[in-house]
Amino acid sequence: MSAQQIPVVVLAGFLGSGKTTLLNQLLRSARGTRIGVMVNDFGSIEVDAMTVAGQVGSTVSLGNGCLCCAVDASELDTYLETLTRPAARLDVIVIEASGLAEPQELVRMILASDNDRILYGGLVQVIDAAEFDATRERHPETDRHLAIADLVVVNKADRVSAEELRRVRGAVTGLAGRAAVTEAVYGRVDPELLFDRVVREDDGGARQLSFEDLDEVYAVAEPHAHAAYETVSFTAPGPLHPRRLLEFLDSRPQGLYRIKGFVDFGAADPGNRYAIHAVGRFLRFRPEPWPPGADRLTQLVLIGSGTDGEALLKALDGCRVTGPADAPDEHAMWGVLRYAPEGTAGEEPPPPADAEF
Numbered sequence: 001m002s003a004q005q006i007p008v009v010v011l012a013g014f015l016g017s018g019k020t021t022l023l024n025q026l027l028r029s030a031r032g033t034r035i036g037v038m039v040n041d042f043g044s045i046e047v048d049a050m051t052v053a054g055q056v057g058s059t060v061s062l063g064n065g066c067l068c069c070a071v072d073a074s075e076l077d078t079y080l081e082t083l084t085r086p087a088a089r090l091d092v093i094v095i096e097a098s099g100l101a102e103p104q105e106l107v108r109m110i111l112a113s114d115n116d117r118i119l120y121g122g123l124v125q126v127i128d129a130a131e132f133d134a135t136r137e138r139h140p141e142t143d144r145h146l147a148i149a150d151l152v153v154v155n156k157a158d159r160v161s162a163e164e165l166r167r168v169r170g171a172v173t174g175l176a177g178r179a180a181v182t183e184a185v186y187g188r189v190d191p192e193l194l195f196d197r198v199v200r201e202d203d204g205g206a207r208q209l210s211f212e213d214l215d216e217v218y219a220v221a222e223p224h225a226h227a228a229y230e231t232v233s234f235t236a237p238g239p240l241h242p243r244r245l246l247e248f249l250d251s252r253p254q255g256l257y258r259i260k261g262f263v264d265f266g267a268a269d270p271g272n273r274y275a276i277h278a279v280g281r282f283l284r285f286r287p288e289p290w291p292p293g294a295d296r297l298t299q300l301v302l303i304g305s306g307t308d309g310e311a312l313l314k315a316l317d318g319c320r321v322t323g324p325a326d327a328p329d330e331h332a333m334w335g336v337l338r339y340a341p342e343g344t345a346g347e348e349p350p351p352p353a354d355a356e357f
């Protein structure tokens with residue numbers, strides 16, 4: 001094999017398990033290693049791309065929808081072609097699969113690629129330790145995904161007790177077969193685990209997934225996971241009222257599994273936009289300075305099952321600040337700051353009532 005071949009690592013995991021967090025962590029900690037990133041997002045706003053932007057030299061977004069459906073092999077090759085140009089001088093390429101993508105389909109595409117500058121670098125499966133049982137129950141295909149992984153990251157170790165972590169890790173290890181299993185908090189894993197292919201001591205060397213592995217797994221494939229999910233995107237040119245947004249979030253329907261994006265709270269905090277992440281009952285805001293020249297927009301992606309998209313958009317529309325008389329006062333941010341562990345400058349917010357950190 002040519003020394004120039006660039007490993008292509010697939011980063012998969014269910015919605016909200018922590019793929020983007022791990023990727024950002026990787027980009028921050030991989031000093032000297034040039035990482036090319038492909039992100040795709042299950043929604044029309046590329047929130048993940050926005051999150052990653054600025055931290056990596058070559059970010060190529062695959063655009064709308066789930067990668068394994070939206071991109072066929074020839075398109076994937078086009079993107080890989082761009083990233084593997086010698087001028088890019090990349091050492092590794094990481095593809096973050098959509099939380100609802102079938103990872104084996106993506107792996108199959110990489111293995112089938114006729115780009116001779118790449119080498120399949122392994123499948124990393126991220127698991128949310130606190131949601132493991134619930135995810136398996138809702139999505140039995142999780143077991144298949146673990147079975148073809150090269151490395152499983154049991155993430156969010158901080159959200160479960162030591163005993164529960166041992167139990168989940170044991171269950172994952174049983175399902176993951178020969179894959180390496182590691183634990184992580186906020187995706188902090190040794191980048192070496194991803195950049196070098198995982199070599200297991202017990203099988204005499206590195207394992208590369210073959211088409212036979214994939215066919216075996218695919219023969220029992222259930223209907224595509226994202227068939228049951230709907231996505232709606234909300235964009236507002238003006239600020240949202242923090243109290244009304246909190247009311248919306250507090251009463252969000254159970255089927256609304258994931259919310260992510262950025263919120264503009266206008267005069268309530270003119271210097272910052274607020275990244276929002278909700279997974280199931282979990283909610284978190286992270287204030288960050290507006291990038292210079294950025295449009296003051298609120299952009300959200302909502303992913304749910306059995307939810308009424310129109311009603312959600314209408315409810316969010318009702319959160320918009322209607323005019324100067326409706327402008328939020330400084331205390332209006334307290335509710336939001338309860339879910340922002342690091343808080344912002346200013347008054348200390350009340351302690352979290354039910355935040356799960």
Ligand SMILES: Nc1nc2c(ncn2[C@@H]2O[C@H](COP(=O)(O)OP(=O)(O)OP(=O)(O)O)[C@@H](O)[C@H]2O)c(=O)[nH]1
Pocket residue numbers: 013014015016017018019020021022048098099100155156157158159184185186187258277278279284356357
């Ligand atoms: N408590 C805790 N929260 C975490 C950890 N890792 C990630 N999170 C949070 O979990 C939420 C989802 O993380 P993401 O990295 O966006 O997850 P993702 O898998 O990329 O999500 P999708 O893009 O929807 O597939 C965010 O609020 C993260 O801050 C962790 O180890 N512990």
